[in-house]
Amino acid sequence: xxxxxxxxxxxxxxxxxxxxxxxxxxxxxxxxxxxxxxxxxxxxxxxxxxxxxxxxxxxxxxxxxxxxxxxxxxxxxxxxxxxxxxxxxxxxxxxxxxxxxxxxxxxxxxxxxxxxxxxxxxxxxxxxxxxxxxxxxxxxxxxx
Amino acid sequence: xxxxxxxxxxxxxxxxxxxxxxxxxxxxxxxxxxxxxxxxxxxxxxxxxxxxxxxxxxxxxxxxxxxxxxxxxxxxxxxxxxxxxxxxxxxxxxxxxxxxxxxxxxxxxxxxxxxxxxxxxxxxxxxxxxxxxxxxxxxxxxxx
DNA sequence: GGTCTATTTGCAACAATGTTGCAAATAATT
DNA sequence: AATTATTTGCAACATTGTTGCAAATAGACC
Numbered sequence: 001x002x003x004x005x006x007x008x009x010x011x012x013x014x015x016x017x018x019x020x021x022x023x024x025x026x027x028x029x030x031x032x033x034x035x036x037x038x039x040x041x042x043x044x045x046x047x048x049x050x051x052x053x054x055x056x057x058x059x060x061x062x063x064x065x066x067x068x069x070x071x072x073x074x075x076x077x078x079x080x081x082x083x084x085x086x087x088x089x090x091x092x093x094x095x096x097x098x099x100x101x102x103x104x105x106x107x108x109x110x111x112x113x114x115x116x117x118x119x120x121x122x123x124x125x126x127x128x129x130x131x132x133x134x135x136x137x138x139x140x141x142x143x144x
Numbered sequence: 145x146x147x148x149x150x151x152x153x154x155x156x157x158x159x160x161x162x163x164x165x166x167x168x169x170x171x172x173x174x175x176x177x178x179x180x181x182x183x184x185x186x187x188x189x190x191x192x193x194x195x196x197x198x199x200x201x202x203x204x205x206x207x208x209x210x211x212x213x214x215x216x217x218x219x220x221x222x223x224x225x226x227x228x229x230x231x232x233x234x235x236x237x238x239x240x241x242x243x244x245x246x247x248x249x250x251x252x253x254x255x256x257x258x259x260x261x262x263x264x265x266x267x268x269x270x271x272x273x274x275x276x277x278x279x280x281x282x283x284x285x286x287x288x
Numbered sequence: 289g290g291t292c293t294a295t296t297t298g299c300a301a302c303a304a305t306g307t308t309g310c311a312a313a314t315a316a317t318t
Numbered sequence: 319a320a321t322t323a324t325t326t327g328c329a330a331c332a333t334t335g336t337t338g339c340a341a342a343t344a345g346a347c348c
Contacts, residue, residue: 122255
């Protein structure tokens with residue numbers, strides 16, 4: 001049994017000062033329905049109905065700008081996006097969490113419960129964000 | 145006064161079972177002459193003489209395969225490459241070190257002296273590699 | 289409901305990045 | 319110098335991302 005996420009998504013868009021449009025609702029729905037990060041082409045292939053490639057790019061850009069999702073670059077250069085857990089806004093993103101990229105299924109997950117260990121930067125360096133990307137085999141793929 | 149790195153580079157190529165060719169010597173020379181990581185387009189713009197784009201891609205791929213350099217994906221999806229410090233080979237890469245991307249000059253550095261803090265993955269996940277990418281302002285840019 | 293306006297979308301065109309197949313050139317070996 | 323496996327250049331193509339502009343539309347106001 002699947003819960004209707006429509007109203008949640010709409011509220012989420014409103015909270016982040018984004019106009020409610022069909023493509024935004026549908027893209028946000030995809031993110032809410034999947035446990036892993038999505039690439040532009042994932043989204044392009046999954047969307048129902050005819051939406052322009054450019055519009056998908058702009059949708060993702062607006063989501064990032066308003067703090068709804070964050071970008072995750074993979075080892076091979078593929079850029080994926082995942083929902084920000086909470087309390088991200090246009091002003092402040094703080095999604096310094098651990099990402100895990102499975103070499104078998106290729107999917108990327110946010111390990112929300114694991115906090116990123118901090119490091120001490122060398123003298124002179126200042127810090128704004130950090131990204132901890134691990135590669136290996138995920139729970140599901142290890143079962144088989 | 146600049147030291148000739150030609151012979152060092154040649155030995156390095158030989159050690160990694162790579163044939164000595166003009167483009168490989170020159171690309172390796174670029175890496176040895178710069179403290180920061182280089183992207184494909186950095187290399188394309190800097191190389192002296194006419195080399196094909198495709199050949200540069202293949203040069204970088206062979207360097208990665210043989211453990212001479214490693215890939216570093218930046219936040220925006222740009223892929224850069226940097227020399228492996230030492231003891232990387234075709235069989236084993238272990239360049240789990242910290243990368244720093246400066247938001248001001250845009251350059252990426254390997255912070256060789258800082259070891260990557262380890263984390264405990266959730267039950268069921270197995271681990272092969274990790275990559276710690278920090279963003280901020282580098283030493284040079286902070287001076288100004 | 290209808291009108292207005294700023295935002296969003298689709299389209300076209302383009303730029304950048306990365307890949308593949310194949311023939312010619314060349315590095316290393318004999 | 320001859321041989322052979324590797325590497326290079328070229329052409330063609332695939333994917334990914336960007337920009338400008340006119341048409342469509344979401345939200346606000348009456």
